[in-house]
Amino acid sequence: MEPGGARNPLPQLRRGVLEYCVLSLLGDEELYGFDLVRRLSDVDGMVISEGTIYPLLSRLRREGWVTTTWAESGSGPPRRYYAVTPEGRRALHEFAAQWRRFRDAVDQLMPRSTS
Amino acid sequence: MTTVDSLVSDYLDRLGQVAGTLPPDRRAELLEGISDHIDAARAAGAADDEAAVRTVLDRLGTPEEIVAAAREDAVPTLVARRRGTGLELAAVLMLTVGSLLPVVGWLVGVGLLWASPRWRVLEKIVGTLVVPLGPGVVFYAGAILPLAVISEVCTGYPDGTVDCVSSGPPGWIYPVVLAVLLVAPVVVAVWLFRLAARRARQEPPDLVPAYAPTRPSP
Numbered sequence: 394m395e396p397g398g399a400r401n402p403l404p405q406l407r408r409g410v411l412e413y414c415v416l417s418l419l420g421d422e423e424l425y426g427f428d429l430v431r432r433l434s435d436v437d438g439m440v441i442s443e444g445t446i447y448p449l450l451s452r453l454r455r456e457g458w459v460t461t462t463w464a465e466s467g468s469g470p471p472r473r474y475y476a477v478t479p480e481g482r483r484a485l486h487e488f489a490a491q492w493r494r495f496r497d498a499v500d501q502l503m504p505r506s507t508s
Numbered sequence: 509m510t511t512v513d514s515l516v517s518d519y520l521d522r523l524g525q526v527a528g529t530l531p532p533d534r535r536a537e538l539l540e541g542i543s544d545h546i547d548a549a550r551a552a553g554a555a556d557d558e559a560a561v562r563t564v565l566d567r568l569g570t571p572e573e574i575v576a577a578a579r580e581d582a583v584p585t586l587v588a589r590r591r592g593t594g595l596e597l598a599a600v601l602m603l604t605v606g607s608l609l610p611v612v613g614w615l616v617g618v619g620l621l622w623a624s625p626r627w628r629v630l631e632k633i634v635g636t637l638v639v640p641l642g643p644g645v646v647f648y649a650g651a652i653l654p655l656a657v658i659s660e661v662c663t664g665y666p667d668g669t670v671d672c673v674s675s676g677p678p679g680w681i682y683p684v685v686l687a688v689l690l691v692a693p694v695v696v697a698v699w700l701f702r703l704a705a706r707r708a709r710q711e712p713p714d715l716v717p718a719y720a721p722t723r724p725s726p
Contacts, residue, residue, distance in 0.1 A: 425544075425548070426541055426545055442568065442574065443545070443567045444569045444573065445577035447537075447542060447545070447578075448578035449581060451541070451581065452581040469547065470547075472548070473540075
């Protein structure tokens with residue numbers, strides 16, 4: 394749980410953008426679940442509960458934005474690898490453009506210093 | 509079984525229980541994903557170190573949190589969608605203007621008329637029978653019929669007089685009948701379309717998933 398309670402808009406914001414962050418990470422290379430989750434949570438403030446990424450990945454797969462393949466790993470059992478589909482890539486680029494506009498708009502309105 | 513193994517299996521058992529409310533395939537996929545995650549984390553260094561494995565589980569979040577996220581993702585976002593009145597517009601257009609394509613155009617119109625759920629049976633019957641084959645057929649008939657029906661039979665007599673007897677009803681009646689037969693279907697069409705448009709506005713919107721699944725779940 395995070396501070397701020399019901400008034401804290403960050404969980405909602407995070408939920409809205411998280412899937413595009415996933416798509417963006419997968420835009421460069423195929424990743425298996427653990428790697429993807431760790432890269433996301435290495436970015437400060439992006440992921441609170443790593444386990445919640447898996448349902449998100451499952452939905453992205455059902456939506457056809459992400460595909461999965463099983464591949465042998467160097468050590469241990471085969472792993473499920475995730476990759477972005479052309480539709481997923483299209484959605485990502487659309488969002489990226491909208492996001493830049495939105496981010497600039499909010500930045501214009503927010504107070505300059507955090508004091 | 510080490511302490512660490514039982515830590516992990518307890519966690520997965522609890523996740524399995526809490527996830528019991530999910531559709532079976534979602535539950536299986538979730539359990540598989542989390543279980544692989546833990547294995548990968550252990551292979552990447554956590555191994556049998558209890559503190560490290562506890563950290564892995566903490567970072568995953570509680571089974572309740574994960575299943576709550578899965579439940580939100582299991583329900584597709586629904587958007588309200590209303591069906592337009594394109595079908596009904598096409599129906600009334602084919603029944604009127606379309607009937608200029610003899611027979612076929614009107615039949616298509618009748619098909620569309622009966623296909624729409626926005627008209628009651630009685631209204632469909634009126635739309636069908638107001639002028640069978642539609643105003644188009646009246647339009648063509650208007651050009652031919654008077655010539656065929658209004659005829660005069662003239663008889664010439666040897667004394668040079670000609671006696672003509674015209675048969676059929678008086679000539680003025682044809683334009684009137686034709687006008688009525690041409691206008692009536694149009695009036696009915698306008699009435700039918702306005703009914704359908706009003707009902708379309710009153711219908712509750714369909715709730716459909718915001719996305720269409722493009723690939724079947726394996």
